[in-house]
Amino acid sequence: MVDKVGYNVFWLFVSIVMTIVCHAFLAFTFYNPLNVMIMMGVSYSLLASALWPMIAFIIPEYQLGTAYGMAQALQNGGLAISILGAGMIVDKSGYFVLELFFLMCLFFALMVTVIIWLYDGSKQNILNLSAAQRLIYERERMAADLLEREKLLASTSGVSPYDLHQPHSDFHIRNRYLSRIGANLPSHLATHNKGLAYRGLR
Numbered sequence: 001m002v003d004k005v006g007y008n009v010f011w012l013f014v015s016i017v018m019t020i021v022c023h024a025f026l027a028f029t030f031y032n033p034l035n036v037m038i039m040m041g042v043s044y045s046l047l048a049s050a051l052w053p054m055i056a057f058i059i060p061e062y063q064l065g066t067a068y069g070m071a072q073a074l075q076n077g078g079l080a081i082s083i084l085g086a087g088m089i090v091d092k093s094g095y096f097v098l099e100l101f102f103l104m105c106l107f108f109a110l111m112v113t114v115i116i117w118l119y120d121g122s123k124q125n126i127l128n129l130s131a132a133q134r135l136i137y138e139r140e141r142m143a144a145d146l147l148e149r150e151k152l153l154a155s156t157s158g159v160s161p162y163d164l165h166q167p168h169s170d171f172h173i174r175n176r177y178l179s180r181i182g183a184n185l186p187s188h189l190a191t192h193n194k195g196l197a198y199r200g201l202r
Contacts (some may be wrong), residue, residue, distance in 0.1 A: 020103060
């Protein structure tokens with residue numbers, strides 16, 4: 001559903017609110033816990049489907065493995081610590097205090113989600129785009145990446161393997177660097193330096 005609709009931060013917010021409601025029912029009411037656990041399972045599924053794709057929205061493709069590995073390690077570390085803490089709370093104070101502990105953690109998560117929502121909205125709103133807006137954004141990003149690759153290839157199209165092994169002056173290297181970043185060079189320099197085809201693309 002999240003992939004079809006988009007608005008990942010919104011659904012993340014909704015899932016945390018749903019989980020808060022579930023733990024509040026468990027802590028303060030005698031409502032059937034089976035129904036509460038079903039609702040909690042739905043909220044956990046919604047949270048996972050909204051949260052994990054957001055990593056790919058902001059991390060470059062070549063770093064996704066590292067990013068997901070770090071996120072998984074942090075999650076598992078947090079689960080290990082929270083389980084130990086939950087056991088200590090139950091032994092000393094009982095399940096009611098445990099539910100209060102879970103509610104405290106959830107309200108902290110909700111606060112962080114609101115901060116992310118506001119920060120993302122003040123920038124490019126990348127994390128909370130609709131599915132249609134995200135498709136347009138991805139197409140524009142892919143087109144920009146393709147253009148950058150074409151420019152890089154064009155910048156080296158006039159360089160032969162022989163040229164790569166020849167020593168160049170600092171002046172030549174500086175002018176070649178300036179041409180690659182799109183700086184305007186005097187026309188007489190282009191005739192004396194190879195590999196400045198990048199200028200023609202600007």
